[in-house]
Structures are given as C-alpha cells and as structure tokens.
Amino acid sequence: MQPWPTTRLTLLGRLADPADKEAWNEFVALYGPFIYSFARRRLPQDEDAADIMQEVLSAVLKGSYQRPKGRFQKWLLTILLNEIRDFHTARARRAEVLGAADAALRVEDEADSAAEEWEKERRLHLFHAAAERVRAQVSPTHWDVFVQTALEDKTGRNVARALDLSVTNVYAIKSRILKEIKEEIDRLEEDL
C-alpha cells in the first residue's frame, strides 16, 4: 500500500486502515450514489451500474491512487470511465459472437464532457451531503428556518411570525447554518 499523506488524517488516509470501518461506510455513503448515478446514465441496467459502482469503490480501497500523480477526482473519474468502457467493449464482443446486427458499441471518447458532468454532479452531491450532515446536527426548527429563508426565499418577518421567533433570531440561525454547511463542504473537499 502506498504511503498516505500524514499532515492530517483525511478520509482517504483513513480508508487505508482496514480496521476503520466507519471511514469505509462514510466513503461509500458519500460517493456510492454519486458514482452510481453517473454510471447509470451510461449503462443499460440498474444492476450493471451497481456492479460498476462496487468495482470503482473497491479500486479506491485497493489503494492504487497516488496523490502526487494527480487529483483524486480525476483519478476516480478515469477509473469509472474505464470500467464503463470495458463493460461496453465486452458487451459488443458478445454481440459479435451472437451475430447481433443491432448491437451498438458505445465506446465514446467523452473525456471532456464527462469531466464537466462529473464535476457538476459531484458538487451537487457534495452540497447535499454536507447539508444532510448539518441537518442531523441542528434542531428541526432551525433547519426549517434555514430552508424557508435560504431556499424558499421567504422573508425573515414571515418566517419569524410562522415559527414564533424574533426576526433577528431568524437571520442569526440562517447565517449560522450557512456557515456550518460551508465548513462541512470545505472539510469534505479537503478529505478527498
């Protein structure tokens, strides 16, 4: 196993320890649905995408990523695209053996568009994951304040009246939760 950076024990670093099951669960929960969603758009069946997801997550566990050689995101995307490409190649080969004339070989060179799509989707999943973590730590009322003021664009006055809070309190809660979400996003970005 390659030596991991030791300045701060990131999630990737913790994955190297087989005893740290929590790190593995956290990583799977964070990246599994995201990888699945990306793969599903390129594969014919749900189970195929689930298999690819498992292969990619296992590749991370095998520790073949080397930080000095490039960003983790780019490495992960390359692994994922290679797995998808191999899947389609094998499928096309089977179709050739069977003589199926309608089998299309979906091996596309889509590095650039895939990278953009990957980044966009990763950001979406990351923000939602961070929001979910903060939501688990705050009270439901405070979360309601945040959702209504930040996402539903309701005025502080209306939210305060609806939830029986002061307007100042509403703004303070919104500001605090935004800050916590930002910190969580920064932490997740740093980990991976």
Next chain:
Amino acid sequence: MKPKTPCPPKSVWQHIVGAGFEGYALGELGPHLDRCQACQATVESLMDRERTCRAIAAELRQELPPTAPACRHRVAFLQQSEPTGPIKPEQDPPDPGTDNRLPGERVYCPHCLELVLMVEAVGCAPARCPHCQRAVDAVGEDATLPDYEVDPHADDQPMKRDIRAYVQNLEERARAEEKREPYHRGGFPVGQVAALVCFLAAVGFLISGLTSGYGMFAGFINGILPAFALVMMGAVCYIFRRK
C-alpha cells in the same frame, strides 16, 4: 414612550452580516431589526448578495435524483460487508433439477448472454429477458427447443442412407488407391542413349589414338584426352538421366 432607535447605516449591517450575527452583540439593534422593515430588507439583501449563500442555495435548490433500489441495496451491502475488493465471481448456475434460487435472482440469458434480472412470468407465459425479450425458463435456459438440436431419428431417412453408402464407397476406393503403385509415364531414354554414344565414341577415340602410329604426345592429345572427355560426358548423361 420609548423613542424609536434610528436606522443604523448600511455599513453596520454589512459588518454584522459579515460576522454572521455571531455573539448577538447587537444591543439595541436587535429590537430595532425586529421592528424595522427597511432594515430587514437591507439585511436580507446583504445576506443574499453573499457568494457563499448564493452558491449553497443554488445547489440545494436542485433536487438530487432519487436513489434507485439497486443502488440502495448495494450501498447497504457494501457498508455491512467487509471491504474485500472487486466483485466476487458469480456462482455456478444451480442444477436444473434443484431450483433453490431466490425469486428475482440474476441469470445469464441464453440468447443475449447478458446477466439480467428476469421479468417474472405471468400466468402461463414464460419469463422473458428484459434485454432481448426472448423467453427463458426459471433457471435461465431457453424455453423453446433450439433449431440446431440434433434429431436422433434423422439417420433412418432414405436420403441419409444413400449419402452414407456413397461416402463408404469413396472411402473404399481411397484405400485401394493407396495400395496401388504410382502411375509412371514412359519416355525415350535420352540420358542412357547419350551416355552410350559418348562411351562408344570414347572407345573409338581411344583405339584410334593408340593405333594411329603417332607419337605418345599426339596419341594422348588425339586419343586419350577426347576419350576421357567423352567418358565424363557419358557419365554425366547417365547420372542425370530421366528416371
């Protein structure tokens, strides 16, 4: 009656918003903010203008696609099991006589060879592969007799017997041919005749050279040398004759 607090300048609210309302060190500004709609609008516009707030709100407003059951199950499976690495190979298909698999298990379609989750059979209709839509039975075998299956009674047909007899006849002729000597086409023995002529000419030259009465040297030049050359030529003709 307590006089109303005048609205503070925008920079004050900017500072408070920038600090994230931390510490609640607002003093009299708090009650003022609770009452003053203008200041509330100012604070809200300042908060909305913050890049972080806008970015987070923009991303969170987009809904995540619903997680498919296959993804949920696999994530749960991965979290419960030890992280062992790549997917283990599929187990061998069960004996057709003992179908003890769980319903809805993935099998290899015999037509398109894809690993698929079979669409469950409805009533008398056979299960179908969701990929190629062809019928398969519960263990993933073809539900219909393939076209290429051999008919065990096909050899009894008259046409098949004729063909078999013809093939046997050919085999017997081939065996007989193997025992026969190879055919040899005859021809005029040019090599042998040429050799004979050369030898005879050589003898003639030899006799002529020895009995001519010339000296030894003349006899050698006129008799022995040409005889020797002719003998060599004859030998070559005989060695390389057509066999």
